[in-house]
Amino acid sequence: RREDARTCVDHAKDSAETSAYLRGETLSVPGQLKGWTLVTVDGFPLGWGKASGGVLKNHYPKGLRRPN
Numbered sequence: 001r002r003e004d005a006r007t008c009v010d011h012a013k014d015s016a017e018t019s020a021y022l023r024g025e026t027l028s029v030p031g032q033l034k035g036w037t038l039v040t041v042d043g044f045p046l047g048w049g050k051a052s053g054g055v056l057k058n059h060y061p062k063g064l065r066r067p068n
Contacts, residue, residue, distance in 0.1 A: 002045060005038035009049075009056065013041050021046065024065040027056040 002008055009029055011017040017027055018041050026049075029037070033051035039060075040046060049056040 002038065002040055002043060005045075007033055007035065007051065008038040008040055009033070010040045010043060018046075019066075021049075021058060021060060022066045023068060024058050024060060024062065026058055029054060029056045 002010075009027070011021070021027060021039055027039075029051050031054040033054075033056070035051060037049050037051045037056060038045055038047075039049055039056070047058075047060040049058050049060075051057075
C-alpha cells in the first residue's frame with residue numbers, strides 16, 4: 001500500500017511517465033529521492049524503482065513490460 005512505502009512517486013494514468021514506466025524506461029524524479037521508491041498511478045501501486053541522483057531505475061518485471 002502507498003501508506004506503507006517510505007518514498008513514493010505518483011503519476012496520472014494517461015501521463016507519459018506512466019507509459020515510459022510500463023515500457024521499462026527510467027524516470028526523472030526529484031534529486032532528494034534515494035533508495036527503493038513505490039511507483040503509483042492515481043494513488044494505486046504499480047511497481048518499484050530505485051532512485052538515485054534524480055533518476056528512478058525501473059524494476060518493473062521484464063515479462064510484464066509493454067513493447068514500444
